[in-house]
Amino acid sequence: MSAVTAAQWIKARRDPSWIVKLFDWKPFLVVMCLLPAVGLLMTFLTYPLGLGIFLAFTDTTIGRSGSWVGLENFEYLLTDPIFLNAVFYSVFYTAIATVGKFGLGLWLALLLNQHTPFKSIIRAIILLPWIVPTVLSAIAFWWIYDPQFSIISYIFVEVLGWRSTNIDFINTEWPARFSLIVANIWRGIPFVAISLLAGLQTISPSLYEAALLDGSTAWQRFRFITFPMLLPILAIVMTFSIIFTFTDFQLVYAITRGGPVNSTHLLATLAFQRGIAGGELGEGAAIAVSMIPFLVAATLFSYFALARRKWQQGESND
């Protein structure tokens, strides 16, 4: 009887099957792993974007596939006062709303970073404007701005008696522009406040204690510690905020539809108006495409001007 001891026994090596070999072959594996992601991106991102850009160079209308017209759509738009007004208002809307959102959002974040009672409840309340569907809050603002039933007018006229007539919020050019900006700020504050609060909480409390011992005032602690340390996250949040605001559609479309007399059209609402409601797909696409340079510029600005600082980078000894 020949006993096999553990030291002698060797497992018979079997040749792997062709499918195992195939998956062990790196190029094939790379393609297989990338395929789902690339497929999804191509279908849902590249195709619509590419189609939109393509349409911008055609005179397609709804029901009739157009022909290639080169830059004609853009040439026409540059002479169109409504388009130029939409460009102006998009920039104005984004600029004022961003300043407002970041001013108030940073202030709120700083308040919430203190030890206040009921802190978690207040934080939850602050998130409310963000989790309410935009159209819902737009309808609420529509009521608030209503010429006849506005609650603000009611308070000023009936309750306080400070005015004899209702306030005109959305029926003349400039008040309408500012009313929409206020609504956008209200909606955008939670995102900014909560993101910046997260940033504030990464700053070690001992830095403030050290600064306190170094003789700093509250303003100096903000100026020399909080603000510089918040800059990187501020840059990211600001990039997102600018993109969201510049491409805003829902608030404006639900409250004013671009009126009165096209004065509150953003590029997105105008593109929709011309492309879908008006049927001029080519022209609408051209308006939408014209947003791209602005967005790229905004992104590059916040990326390079605000983002990575030397002190954040790795432990190089230069």
Next chain:
Amino acid sequence: MATVGVRDVRKSFGNFEVLHGVSVDIADGDFVVLVGPSGCGKSTLLRMLAGLENISAGEISIGGRVVNTVAPKDRDIAMVFQNYALYPHMTVFDNMAFSMKLAGAPKDVMEQEVGRAAKILGLETLLQRFPRQLSGGQRQRVAMGRAIVRNPQVFLFDEPLSNLDAKLRVQMRSEIKELHQRLKVTTVYVTHDQIEAMTMADQIVVMNHGIIEQAGPPLVLYDRPANIFVAGFIGSPAMNLIAGDIDGDVFRTPDGTAWPLPPGTRVTPGPVTYGIRPEHLRLDPEGMPALVQLVEPTGSETQVLFRLGETQFSGAFRERVTTRPGDMLRVGPDPALVHLFDKATGQRI
């Protein structure tokens, strides 16, 4: 430079009192170490000295001036934090010059003062680096530099070495001690490491559960610990503490083993705790036969864990002991170096 007085200071967080009336007097230029296990209140006391925590009751004075209501920046103190608290977005120079920048000092004064501190600490070549680009020991030095630049009356250190590796810790320990000898600034240093306390302090304050167990020079604490807590806390390896009774002129454990008492003891018979440091046990042909359980040679000395009856105790011998677990060795305590503590109160007899 200044004296520091702490008089019956109490601290409560809500209804929970963490410091129960602490009094310490620190002489001008002294290096005082607050030492104790985690949660004993030593860091809280330091932060109260710095003004980062309110004082619930009692009085703290720096340089003869009561500072209970004085803002931290006006107390003329500088603090080194456990995590160094360097401003990550500022260079070493800006970190060290920050207090002067806030005070609006002219640039040449800043350069001169930072240069002086950098020279003391050997940081001259690192001034333009950011904290991220420094090693742990360098960051530690920058934190000290930031304190030196301010020319404070009192230095406060909050466990400054606990983030460093063992070797660097020993090196920085002597650097801090040397710095103190050069600058002669009153220093309060918090640590949980009794070796740091023993090696650095002029005066050690041993704290536990919010009270001071004993305060005094390191060797006094080692030679005459006031109670069982200090006896067990100071010294490494820790003192053997054995429960039993005084029985005539010997100490007797419950299993009947007799241990010699210090010469000339006059103690009434009764329950006591018998303390003997491992390094005060001797190999003695006349001694008690004890079973060797564990042998730990460290090169400079050999630590042996013994068992005698029901009692386990350890010994540390300078000479090379060649023994193995299971052997019997005859050991005996040096009777003159035996400590006796009251069993009920824990106080030294």
